[in-house]
Amino acid sequence: MKAFGNSNIKQSAPPPKYEKTVKITYKPRAGYTNELRLNLSSGTVRIAVEFQADGTIGFVFPLQTVNMDLVPPSVNAAKGIQFEPAIKDGKPVTVIYLVEYGFSIR
DSSP states (O other): OEEOSOTTOOOOSOOOOOSBOOEEEEOOOOOOOHHHHHTTOOEEEEEEEEEOTTSOEEEEEEEEESOGGGHHHHHHHHTTOEEEOEEETTEEEOEEEEEEEEEOOO
């Protein structure tokens, strides 16, 4: 698997506790183009997605994949995710979660 960025990141503090975590209400499917089908492209793309307190998607950063051709449709799909923000201390907060898109030829 190809990794992007520093895969040796260590967390020094425990993750914060939320009253409510992000609730994804709509996750678009990643487009499987004819070219990807013809090339029998398959695999999983892991993406870091910033779910902002205002209910919008911030950065979308691919972290890991076995096939670079699958990254663009995955990133585009992740940008269209709709969600309810996480809540901490009664207020919406920005959080970052991993999202996966899988592709397979059947």
